[in-house]
Amino acid sequence: MVSKAASETLTEAAPPPAADGKYLDSNVSGAAKILVVGPLGVGKTTLIGTVSEIRPLSTEASMTRAGARVDPYAGDSGKKTTTVGLDFGRLTIDGDLVLYLFGTPGQQRFLPAWQDLAKGSLGALALVDARDLTASFDALGNLEDLDLPFAVAVNVFPTGPRYDADDVRTALDLLPDTPLVICDARDRASSIRALIALARHLIDLATESS
Amino acid sequence: MTERPEAPRVSAIRPYVITRGRSESEGEPLSWESLVMTAETAFPAALQPEHLAILEHCEGLISVGEVAAHLGQPPSVTQVLLSDLLRWGLIVTRPPIPPAERTDVTMLRKVLHGLESCL
Ligand SMILES: Nc1nc2c(ncn2[C@@H]2O[C@H](COP(=O)(O)OP(=O)(O)O)[C@@H](O)[C@H]2O)c(=O)[nH]1
Ligand SMILES: [Mg+2]
Numbered sequence: 554m555v556s557k558a559a560s561e562t563l564t565e566a567a568p569p570p571a572a573d574g575k576y577l578d579s580n581v582s583g584a585a586k587i588l589v590v591g592p593l594g595v596g597k598t599t600l601i602g603t604v605s606e607i608r609p610l611s612t613e614a615s616m617t618r619a620g621a622r623v624d625p626y627a628g629d630s631g632k633k634t635t636t637v638g639l640d641f642g643r644l645t646i647d648g649d650l651v652l653y654l655f656g657t658p659g660q661q662r663f664l665p666a667w668q669d670l671a672k673g674s675l676g677a678l679a680l681v682d683a684r685d686l687t688a689s690f691d692a693l694g695n696l697e698d699l700d701l702p703f704a705v706a707v708n709v710f711p712t713g714p715r716y717d718a719d720d721v722r723t724a725l726d727l728l729p730d731t732p733l734v735i736c737d738a739r740d741r742a743s744s745i746r747a748l749i750a751l752a753r754h755l756i757d758l759a760t761e762s763s
Numbered sequence: 764m765t766e767r768p769e770a771p772r773v774s775a776i777r778p779y780v781i782t783r784g785r786s787e788s789e790g791e792p793l794s795w796e797s798l799v800m801t802a803e804t805a806f807p808a809a810l811q812p813e814h815l816a817i818l819e820h821c822e823g824l825i826s827v828g829e830v831a832a833h834l835g836q837p838p839s840v841t842q843v844l845l846s847d848l849l850r851w852g853l854i855v856t857r858p859p860i861p862p863a864e865r866t867d868v869t870m871l872r873k874v875l876h877g878l879e880s881c882l
Contacts, residue, residue, distance in 0.1 A: 576822070576824055579800075584797070585870070646877030647876065653828070673859055746882070749879060752871060752878055756868060756871045762866055
């Protein structure tokens with residue numbers, strides 16, 4: 554259950570959003586969720602922050618220490634605390650559907666936490682760091698185990714190698730129909746385009762299965 | 764909203780105490796993306812301050828995860844308290860789209876068009 558796995562307190566990065574943005578329009582009739590997964594430092598918090606219409610909420614608690622051990626890029630990306638746990642962002646669609654984005658680390662040991670999150674989610678956006686494809690193996694494996702449809706978004710960092718889509722596909726052993734896009738999580742349009750690739754893929758899958 | 768006394772500092776109370784030892788709500792807990800809102804009912808005078816504090820954050824439609832964040836509470840505690848309020852008819856919920864509808868092409872198209880209109 555999410556309630557058990559996520560025992561930390563959700564905190565806001567900064568002062569709470571203005572009250573007028575706090576509540577959803579009363580026309581909203583339903584909520585859907587999409588997971589954003591990937592290794593530490595890949596850009597999950599950044600992507601959710603750029604896309605979300607509310608200040609994203611996140612858990613930054615006890616897992617920080619454990620995360621520091623497995624985040625080889627913590628130094629070069631200049632972050633002092635690694636956000637581990639959940640990021641939580643919101644995007645209202647067409648005025649009556651609200652999309653929640655849940656960012657969650659990909660490691661195997663977090664699998665119990667996201668089994669519950671995966672329940673009822675439409676699909677996932679798997680973020681991949683072009684500098685270290687192997688760091689994403691766990692996250693992709695988890696998605697396959699959970700049978701959750703996903704698209705892959707490669708975040709290219711300045712110190713990384715030249716990006717080659719075919720190499721990435723091969724290295725990640727992606728199915729031919731799994732979308733693969735380049736994404737700069739710091740850029741809203743780029744992040745939205747990655748989510749669009751996922752949405753298109755979900756439509757294709759749903760159309761096939763019916 | 765301003766009429767009511769200041770919300771109690773709920774976060775200073777141990778979660779276990781707040782939920783009277785229940786670590787889980789009866790039945791399925793409301794998921795983080797479930798939407799909740801106060802019902803159009805008068806609150807009973809004898810409500811626990813923790814329940815009242817929640818109601819003050821639910822004056823409009825809002826997700827369970829956001830209520831927890833505004834309260835500075837572990838989501839698990841918020842889920843238990845919200846289940847109480849739901850049982851007492853003091854909040855209403857709009858449940859998330861069920862997993863079966865992952866294959867609902869109409870809904871997915873709506874998501875797609877919504878995203879495209881963000882560009
Ligand atoms: N160049 C580049 N940097 C990024 C990108 N996404 C995130 N970053 C940076 O990488 C660092 C880690 O990102 P963060 O979102 O915290 O990663 P998380 O651990 O997956 O949540 C931050 O300093 C971001 O500014 C990207 O797409 N391109
Ligand atoms: Mg993060």
